[in-house]
Amino acid sequence: MRILLTNDDGIYAKGMYSLYLELVDKHQVVIVAPESEQSAVGHALTLYNPLRVKKIKRNGEFYGYGVNGTPADCVKIAFHEIMNSPPDMVISGINLGPNVGINVLYSGTVSAATEGAILGIPSIAVSLNTYKDPDFGFASSFTKRLVDVIHKNGLTNGICLNVNIPAVKREMIKGIAITRQGTSRFIERFEKRIDPRDNTYYWQAGQASVRDEDEDTDIKALANHMISITPLQYDLTCHKEIDYLRRWRIEV
Amino acid sequence: MRILLTNDDGIYAKGMYSLYLELVDKHQVVIVAPESEQSAVGHALTLYNPLRVKKIKRNGEFYGYGVNGTPADCVKIAFHEIMNSPPDMVISGINLGPNVGINVLYSGTVSAATEGAILGIPSIAVSLNTYKDPDFGFASSFTKRLVDVIHKNGLTNGICLNVNIPAVKREMIKGIAITRQGTSRFIERFEKRIDPRDNTYYWQAGQASVRDEDEDTDIKALANHMISITPLQYDLTCHKEIDYLRRWRIEV
Numbered sequence: 001m002r003i004l005l006t007n008d009d010g011i012y013a014k015g016m017y018s019l020y021l022e023l024v025d026k027h028q029v030v031i032v033a034p035e036s037e038q039s040a041v042g043h044a045l046t047l048y049n050p051l052r053v054k055k056i057k058r059n060g061e062f063y064g065y066g067v068n069g070t071p072a073d074c075v076k077i078a079f080h081e082i083m084n085s086p087p088d089m090v091i092s093g094i095n096l097g098p099n100v101g102i103n104v105l106y107s108g109t110v111s112a113a114t115e116g117a118i119l120g121i122p123s124i125a126v127s128l129n130t131y132k133d134p135d136f137g138f139a140s141s142f143t144k145r146l147v148d149v150i151h152k153n154g155l156t157n158g159i160c161l162n163v164n165i166p167a168v169k170r171e172m173i174k175g176i177a178i179t180r181q182g183t184s185r186f187i188e189r190f191e192k193r194i195d196p197r198d199n200t201y202y203w204q205a206g207q208a209s210v211r212d213e214d215e216d217t218d219i220k221a222l223a224n225h226m227i228s229i230t231p232l233q234y235d236l237t238c239h240k241e242i243d244y245l246r247r248w249r250i251e252v
Numbered sequence: 253m254r255i256l257l258t259n260d261d262g263i264y265a266k267g268m269y270s271l272y273l274e275l276v277d278k279h280q281v282v283i284v285a286p287e288s289e290q291s292a293v294g295h296a297l298t299l300y301n302p303l304r305v306k307k308i309k310r311n312g313e314f315y316g317y318g319v320n321g322t323p324a325d326c327v328k329i330a331f332h333e334i335m336n337s338p339p340d341m342v343i344s345g346i347n348l349g350p351n352v353g354i355n356v357l358y359s360g361t362v363s364a365a366t367e368g369a370i371l372g373i374p375s376i377a378v379s380l381n382t383y384k385d386p387d388f389g390f391a392s393s394f395t396k397r398l399v400d401v402i403h404k405n406g407l408t409n410g411i412c413l414n415v416n417i418p419a420v421k422r423e424m425i426k427g428i429a430i431t432r433q434g435t436s437r438f439i440e441r442f443e444k445r446i447d448p449r450d451n452t453y454y455w456q457a458g459q460a461s462v463r464d465e466d467e468d469t470d471i472k473a474l475a476n477h478m479i480s481i482t483p484l485q486y487d488l489t490c491h492k493e494i495d496y497l498r499r500w501r502i503e504v
Contacts, residue, residue, distance in 0.1 A: 042295030042324075043357045050445070050453035072294075072358075077454060081442050102370060105295045105486055106324075114488075118354060118437065142504070149502050159490050161497075173504050178497045180489040185370065190333050193302070201302035202329060227504065231493035234357055236366075237432040238411050241483035245413075245430040250401050252394070252425050252479065 001151060002028045004087035004116070006074045007095060008038040008108030011056055011066045015094035015128065018136035020063075022144045023091075030087065031056075031064025032078035034071060034108075039097075043111040044070045051077060071112035079119055089147060090116030090160075093126030094139050098164050100127075100218040100228065102185035113160040114234050122150055123160040129222050130167035138173075139165040142227065156231075164218055164228040177226040182217035253403060254280045256339035256368070258326045259347060260290040260360030263308055263318045267346035267380065270388035272315075274396045275343075282339065283308075283316025284330035286323060286360075295363040296322045303329060323364035331371055341399060342368030342412075345378035346391050350416050352379075352470040352480065354437035365412040366486050374402055375412040381474050382419035390425075391417040394479065408483075416470055416480040429478040434469035 003023060007016045011033040023029050035054065046069040054066040065082055067074050075090060092112035099107040109125045116123030124146070128139050142165060155161070162181075166173055186206030195201055213220040221228035255275060259268045263285040275281050287306065298321040306318045317334055319326050327342060344364035351359040361377045368375030376398070380391050394417060407413070414433075418425055438458030447453055465472040473480035 037300070040297040040299045042293070042297070042363065044294040044296045045292040045358050045456065047292045047456055048289070050447075050455050051442070052451070052453050073456070076440055076456070077442060080440060081444070081454060102486060104488055105366070105370075106297050110488075111294065114357070118357075146502065149500060153500050156490075156493055156496070159493050170504070175504060176502050178494050180491065180494065181487050183487075188328055188332060190303075190329060192333070195302075199304070201304050202333060203302050204297065204299055204325070204328070229497060229502075231490040231497055232488040233490035233493075234354065234488070235433050235435075236356055236362075236484040236486070236488075238408075238483040238485035239432065241408055241411050241485075242430050242432065244408070245481060245483055248401060248405050250398065250428050250481075252422070252427060 001088040004078050004083065004090045005029050005031045006033045006071055006092050006112045008034065008041065008071045009096055010034050010037045011064055015096055015134065015136050018140045019094050019143055022140040030078065030083055032067060032074045032082055033064060034074060035066040035068050038070050038108045040106045041070045041108040042106050043072050043114065046070060046073050053077065053082065071108040072115045075112050075115040086121060090121050090123035091126065094136050095127035096134055097131050098127050098129040098222060099125060099162060100164055100222060101182040104162060104181055110162055114232065117158050117160040118234060120157060122155040124163055125160065126163045128165050128167050134167065138170045159231050159233055162230040162232050164222055166222055166225045166227065168225055172225055173227060174225045177221035177228050179218040179221050179228045179230045180216055181230055182213045182219035184211045184213055184219050253340040254282065256330050256335065256342045257281050257283045258285045258323055258344050258364045260286065260293065260323045261348055262286050262289045263316055267348055267386065267388050270392045271346050271395055274392040282330065282335055284319060284326045284334055285316060286326060287318040287320050290322050290360045292358045293322045293360040294358050295324050295366065298322060298325050305329065305334065323360040324367045327364050327367040338373060342373050342375035343378065346388050347379035348386055349383050350379050350381040350474060351377060351414060352416055352474060353434040356414060356433055362414055366484065369410050369412040370486060372409060374407040376415055377412065378415045380417050380419050386419065390422045411483050411485055414482040414484050416474055418474055418477045418479065420477055424477055425479060426477045429473035429480050431470040431473050431480045431482045432468055433482055434465045434471035436463045436465055436471050
C-alpha cells in the first residue's frame, strides 16, 4: 500500500520514526509532517500565510517532507500537491500522549486522520498513553498489523479510527476495546505570572479530570490496559436535538 | 443576563461590535476576544506560549479584553480568570462569512461556542453569509431575540447552536430552518508561487464545492434564504460503526 504518514509532534519525532521503520519494509510510505511541534492545534488550517515544503533527510537519506503548517495542512498539501495520486491510507502518529475524551477535539494527531476521512481515504490516528520514556516498539508493530486488518475489512467512507495504546509491556495488555469518546476533559488552570518587564501573563495548564467514565469509553479502556479503538466521524450535528428545536417558536 | 461575547475575526471586528451594541442595553456583556484575526484555527489551544490579556478601548471607553490566543483560549480564560462567575451564555460572532458544511470543523467561531458547551454554558455561534459589504443590523437584532428564546426554552446541556444568517434584506428572508451540518466542503487548491529569493511556496485557496445538498442541511437553508440553526455536540464517535468494528478479528 501507499501510506501517507503524518503527525503533530513534528517530522523529527521518535514516535513517527518508529512507525516508519515498521511500515517501510512492506509499504510505500510518504512522510508529510509539520516541521515543528503542533500539539493542540485542533483542526486548524493555514490560510493567511504561505506554506513551504522542505525535503528532510534522516541518517543522510531522504526521509520526508516538512511543512510549516498544521497536521490538517500536511494532509491537504500531500493529497493535492506532493503525492501524484491519493494514498491508500493516512496514518497520523504515533503521538506522545493519549488522545481520548474531550481532548480529541484539540488533537492535531486526530485532525490529520479526520482530514484523511474527509478526503475519502481510510485513516487512523495512533497515540501512546505516556508522556515520558516512550517505547514505541509494540505500538508500531500493532499499528502495522492493524493496517492489514483495516485493508482486509474496509472502513466505512468518512470514518477514521482513533487508536490509543497503553504504555505497558505487551504481556500486560488485556485486549482490544472498540470504544466511544469519553466525556472527561482536562480541567484547565491558568498560571498567572509576571514577566521580566513586570507585565502579567498566563500559562494554560491542566490536570486530568476525575469524572467517572463508563466501561465502553476510550478513557476507561486505557485505564484498564486495553487498546482503545474509537470510530470517529465529522458530522457535529446533535441529531437528537433537532426535533426539540423545531418545537420552539422563533420568529424572523 | 451576563453574556460572554467573543469571535474569531478579532476584537476590532465590525460584526461583534454591531452585536455588542444590540445586546448591551439589555444585558451585561463581557467581551473577551482574540486581538487579531483567527479564522480557520479550528479548536486550537495555546499551550506552548503565554497568553496575555489587554484591556481594549473603543471610542475612548473600555470595550473588552483582547487576548493573543484563539477563540477557544478566549472562552477558557474568560471562564477561569476574567469573569468572577460563569456567564449565562456564550455568543461567538457575528462572523464575516458563513460557517456551514464541513467547514464547521475549521471554524474558530464555532469552536468558541463548542468550548462554551463543554463548560456547560448555553452557547451560540452566529455567522453572516457574506464576505463583503456586510450589514450586521438584522443579524444582530435577530440574535438578540434568539438569545431570549434560548433563555426561555433552555438548551440541552452540552449542545450549542450554529446560526447562519442570509445576507439579504429582512423581507427576503424566507424563515428559519432547524438543520443538520451539510457535507459540502471547500475544494482546496494550492497556488504554487515563487518568492523573491526564488524559493517555492504554496498558498492554500479554495472554491465552494458543487455537491448537491439535502433540503435539511445548513448549506441548503442558506441557499434558500433561510436562517439556519444547527444544534452541535462534541462527541465525534461514529456510534453506528462500533458494532461493525466489534466483528473484526484484531489480535493484540
